[in-house]
Amino acid sequence: xxxxxxxxGVGIIGVSPVRGWAATAxxxxxxxxxxxxxxxxSAHSAESAxxxxxxxxxxxxxxxxxxxxxxxxxxxxAVTVKVPHHRQLVSAALAAGKAVYCEWPLxxxxxxxxxxAALAAGxGVRTAVGLQARHAPAVEFVQELLRDGYVGxxxxxxxxxxxxxxxxxxxxxxxxxxxxxxxxxxxxxxxHSLDILNHVLGEFADLSAVSDLRRPLITIEETGEQITxxxxxxxxxxxxxxxxxxxxxxxxxxxxxxxxxxxxINGTGGTLxxxxxxxxxxxxxxxxxxxxxxxxxxxxxxxxxxxxxxPALSNLEGAPAYNVxxxxxxxxxxxxxxxxxxxxxxxxxxxHEIIAAIERAAxxxxxxxx
Numbered sequence: 030x031x032x033x034x035x036x037x038g039v040g041i042i043g044v045s046p047v048r049g050w051a052a053t054a055x056x057x058x059x060x061x062x063x064x065x066x067x068x069x070x071s072a073h074s075a076e077s078a079x080x081x082x083x084x085x086x087x088x089x090x091x092x093x094x095x096x097x098x099x100x101x102x103x104x105x106x107a108v109t110v111k112v113p114h115h116r117q118l119v120s121a122a123l124a125a126g127k128a129v130y131c132e133w134p135l136x137x138x139x140x141x142x143x144x145x146a147a148l149a150a151g152x153g154v155r156t157a158v159g160l161q162a163r164h165a166p167a168v169e170f171v172q173e174l175l176r177d178g179y180v181g182x183x184x185x186x187x188x189x190x191x192x193x194x195x196x197x198x199x200x201x202x203x204x205x206x207x208x209x210x211x212x213x214x215x216x217x218x219x220x221h222s223l224d225i226l227n228h229v230l231g232e233f234a235d236l237s238a239v240s241d242l243r244r245p246l247i248t249i250e251e252t253g254e255q256i257t258x259x260x261x262x263x264x265x266x267x268x269x270x271x272x273x274x275x276x277x278x279x280x281x282x283x284x285x286x287x288x289x290x291x292x293x294i295n296g297t298g299g300t301l302x303x304x305x306x307x308x309x310x311x312x313x314x315x316x317x318x319x320x321x322x323x324x325x326x327x328x329x330x331x332x333x334x335x336x337x338x339x340p341a342l343s344n345l346e347g348a349p350a351y352n353v354x355x356x357x358x359x360x361x362x363x364x365x366x367x368x369x370x371x372x373x374x375x376x377x378x379x380x381h382e383i384i385a386a387i388e389r390a391a392x393x394x395x396x397x398x399x
Contacts, residue, residue: 035365036063036064036065036066037064037065037066037104037105037128037361037364038065038066038068038069038102038103038104038105039059039065039066039067039068039069039103039104039105039106039107040067040068040069040070040071040089040097040098040100040103040105040106040107040127041055041056041067041069041070041071041106041107041109042071042094042097042098042106042107042108042109042110042118042122043071043072043108043109043110043111043114043118044056044070044071044072044078044081044085044109045072045077045081046072046077046080046081046083046084046085048201049109049201050109050132050349051107051109052084052085053349053350054349054350054353055107055109055350055353056085057345057348057350057354058342058345058350058351058353058354058357059107059354059357061341061342061344061345061350061354062339062341062342062354062357062358062361063341064357064358064361065105065357065361067085067087068087068089068100068102068103069087069089069090069091069097069100069102069103070082070085070087070089070090070091070097071090071091071092071093071094071096071097072090072091072092073092074092075092077092078090078091078092094118094121095121098121098122098124098125098127099125103127104127104128105127105128105129105130105360106122106125106127106128106129106130107129107130107131108122108129108130108131108132109132110132111204111210111212112132112134112136112137112210112211112212112216113137113210113211115131115132115134115135115136115137115141115145116136116137116141116144116145119131119135119145119148120145120148123145123148123149123152123154123156124148124152126152126154127154128154128155128156128157128364129149129154129155129156129157129374130156130157130158130159130356130357130360131145131156131157131158131159131374131377132158132159133158133159133160133216133217133220133221133311133377134211134212134216134217134220134377134381135158135374135377135378135381136211136381137209137210137211138211138381138385139378139381139382139384139385141211141381142374142377142378142381143378143381143382145374145377145378146373146374146375146377146378149373149374149375150374150375155360155363155364155373156373156374157356157360157371157372157373158372158373158374158376158377159311159353159356160221160224160311160372160376160377160380161311161352161353161355161356162221162222162224162225162310162311162352163224163225163228163356163372164352164355164356164359164371165225165310165311165315165352165355166331166335166336166338166355167303167314167315167316167317167331168225168228168229168303168310168315169335170317170329170331170332170335171229171294171301171303171317172229173332173335174301174317174319174329175229175230175294175301178298179296179298179299179301179319179321180294180295180296180297180298180299180300180301180319181296181297181298181299182296182297182298183230183272183274183294183295183296184274184275184295184296184297185274185275185276185277185295186226186230186270186274186275186276186277186292186293186294186295187276187277187278187291187292187293187295188222188226188276188277188278188279188280188290188291188292188293189278189279189280189288189290189291189292190218190219190222190278190279190280190281190288190289190290190291190307190308191280191281191282191284191286191287191288191289191290191307191308192214192217192218192280192281192282192307192308192309193214193282193283194282194283194284194285194286194287195283195284195285196244196246196247196248196283197247197248197249197250198247198248198249198250199249199250199251200249200250200251200252203249203256205217205260206247206256206257206258206259206260207258207259207260208259208260208261209259213260213261214260214261214262214264214280214281214282215240215260215261215264215280215384215387215388216384217309218280218282218307218308218309219264219266219278219280219308219384219387220380220384221308221309221310221311222278222280222290222292222308222310223266223278223380223383223384224372224380225292225310226276226278226292227270227380227383228372229294230270230272230274230276230294231270231271231272231274232270232271232379232383232399233268233269233270233271233276233383233386233399234268234269234270234271234398234399235268235269235396235397235398235399236266236267236268236269236276236386236387236390236396236397236399237266237267237268237390237395237396237397238264238265238266238267238386238387238388238390238391239263239264239265239391240261240263240264240265240387240388240391240392241261241262241263242258242259242260242261242262242263243262243263243283244258244262244283244284245257245258245259246258247283258283261391262281262282262283262284263279263281264278264279264280264281264387265278265279266278266279266387266390268396268399280308289304289305289306289307289308289313290303290304290305290306290307290308290309290310290313290315291303291304292304292310298321298322299319299320299321299322300319300320300326301317301318301319301326302317302318302319302326303315303316303317303318304316304318311352312349312352314347316328317329317331338355338358339354339355339358341354341358342354342355342358356371359371382399383399386398386399
């Protein structure tokens with residue numbers, strides 16, 4: 030825990046006074062942690078910036094991000110805008126020598142992510158990416174169980190998830206229907222889900238994939254307008270992990286319903302089953318169940334040592350801000366201790382590389398190296 034003298038000043042780019050991920054997750058998380066102080070906000074217009082400053086009690090507000098990133102009292106810049114704008118804003122913050130926490134996906138594609146990772150490495154600054162599911166207590170618990178040999182040798186793993194059910198989306202999410210924007214079921218629902226699978230069980234050695242668009246017309250809830258969707262709504266991947274384990278993943282959206290999130294890890298001696306209400310393990314609370322031999326899995330309580338690792342966040346448990354807060358707490362500890370426990374831009378580039386491999390495999394119909 031850093032002292033009050035070394036509190037990290039944060040500037041958040043992309044704050045709306047009425048909605049959005051900054052207001053839902055970043056601001057409650059940062060307010061709960063003694064290591065951080067929110068010192069500046071920026072928004073797309075001066076009017077929106079002023080309104081956000083009033084709502085969140087922050088005096089320094091800007092419509093020009095350059096004014097925020099160059100402030101001497103800002104140590105960490107949080108980028109929470111839509112994905113197509115990440116590279117420009119992240120690059121400005123890195124050029125100013127600031128540590129950066131950027132939301133996931135880091136970029137629109139692997140090229141974007143690789144460029145930002147290279148820029149960060151060249152600047153020698155700390156970075157974090159919003160793959161906060163890694164910091165969920167349940168995921169850390171699964172890692173402990175596997176280290177302790179709960180399932181024996183991992184032979185295979187299966188993951189099934191549902192992103193957005195049905196054929197209707199709200200207006201603010203309409204941009205996710207356009208594949209070119211880089212924010213869709215492959216990069217977000219599948220991206221977060223794949224990240225915990227690879228973080229816990231290891232990377233893919235090679236994979237095959239199917240990517241299909243089965244429901245191309247989606248209705249905008251507020252207007253009733255039908256929009257043509259270009260991003261796939263069915264993502265299926267089967268591959269081999271570097272450990273030799275077989276991995277099978279199917280993430281889908283625009284279906285009427287079905288299993289929200291189910292992740293099984295099967296070994297020589299037992300099974301672990303991780304479940305949630307949707308394929309957003311970074312947001313939704315996860316339940317862990319386990320069994321040895323052929324018994325039916327029974328729920329396993331996540332140890333208090335894991336849930337209470339950061340006591341300042343206790344009041345956020347179950348909320349979208351909880352895992353974001355745990356990532357921020359770990360990031361402050363990393364900065365203070367010189368450790369690397371939070372996924373950084375290099376980790377994000379690796380995950381983008383896997384997504385690119387899935388796209389290549391789906392387009393070619395061939396098994397590809399990952």
